[in-house]
Amino acid sequence: MPANQFNGFTDYGIGIGLRATHYPHILTRKPVVDWFEIISENFMIDGGRPLHVLDQILEQYKVVQHGVSMYFGSAERLNRTHLRRLKDLVKRTRTPWLTDHLCWGSVDGRYTHDLLPMPYTFEAARITAQKVREVRDFLEVPIAVENVSSYAEFHVSEMTEWEFLNEVVERADCGILLDVNNIYVSSQNHSFDPFTYVNSVPAERVAQIHIAGHSKYRKYILDTHDHPVIDPVWKLYARAIERAGHTATLLEWDDSIPSFQEVHDEALKAKRFLASASLATAV
């Protein structure tokens, strides 16, 4: 199950997000890391230090691209400049698969720079799936869409979030970047059972899994990526691995970032779940 058409038939292990604060440690100590996830937009530039660092990382490590502004769910057309720049980066990194979010964030050419929630309608699923196909055809690389954390729901929705995700990925024939922290956050904000979500996802389409921490407020939870992963999220991860098998896993830590070692150690906690998944497969 782990290697599938949606992650380029790779068998990546446990990775962490590449963050500027860790560059000196990575470049001088060259720690053993299965793979790094980069935020594509940070490197969709013409030159300078970021690309120089990326090239050094590419010499030593496997890298997968993760985007934050493709906005598959925006009603407007795809931004061709964005696509061309992204393709240049894909050629540079040779990422085996590429991920971005199942959300929207721009309208009439204006960008919010946020991951805004989708209305779960058939019209939105059709438009989104069409754009995923266009992006895949242009970039010539497998695409996996990530479920986002959300804080609002719409009156017009015609299905649940996981039904919407399934509708999009079936129509687009694309992969899923299953973010179990986002599932947990949304389940708390919208009062649904997160295991129902994990159990409803087509396991054969899961290309990658995200784990992360979040911040709890009095009336809602925010997806802040600034804490360790909590136990309920590990439990969701265990269930996801049980269903999808030994899947490429990535820890996100974007704010109040601790030392490289601390972030990596947190990510490596996933190993115990992956080991039991391997055992289950062997049996």
Added chain:
Amino acid sequence: MKLLNLQRRMARAVMTPLTPSERMRRVAPDGRPMRAVAAEFIKPNDRLTSFERLEIYNRQYWFRVLSSLIEDFPGLRAILGDRRFEAMSKAYLVDSPSRSFTLRDLGARLESWLTKHPRWAGSRQALALDMVRLEWADIEAFDGKSEPPLRPEDLRENAGPSLRLRLQPHFRLLESRYPVDDLLLEVKKDEDTDFASNAFTERHKRKRVLAVARLKPAPIYLAVYRLDFSVYFRRLEREEFLLLRALEGGKSLDSAITLAFRKSAIPIAERPANIQQWFHNWAALGWFCRTDPGPSQS
């Protein structure tokens, strides 16, 4: 409600400026109560109203874009002060919201906007504009394109008065009325002091405010460029600046030299040595690139 219509409605609400206490406004841009606008498309739940759910996104938007401008324009913030800078940023973003997929471009139109709306720069408009130009040049030089530098052998066939030279794409020339380079370096030095205690930070902030208040006009000519992946500011002589600007504009070597020394006070006898020294420095710093660019170097 169609997808496009819903997204237009939500984006309009999300991009509406917050109140002074950083909450969502009670009245929507169209004059209707925001509570009613939110309830039309967002479901409430047992803990949050539609208004409160929409407000989470409204606040996230403004915190994100304002912090991006704070990060990109610390010099302008030092000149305007925190409150005026925030007010200016909000006005700028309302008039000129992001049109790029990357926050890196958020300040791309700030100079032209501030020129058209001088009241946001207060009494120090010229200083503020000089700083915006420098800070934007700094951003462009940091991640702009780099091409293979010019080598002596590239000039073998083309050397002569009609030679046209190309400057690196990341290279920027600036003419400022104030010595903003020193001020920006001072501001950045403060920011890099990551061991700073609160008392240390406050002391330096006051020092910076005083430095800005005392800053007198003193025209300078600057080159903003990248070398070994770091951005540098280099002061230029007037003639040096004019010569580079003419070359940047596509003038031939002899025309550029003529333009540079048109009203120069440098004695004619000293000019050849000056020009020789300048070209030596510029070549050493890799400011020129090959006329026929090969594959780009990053």
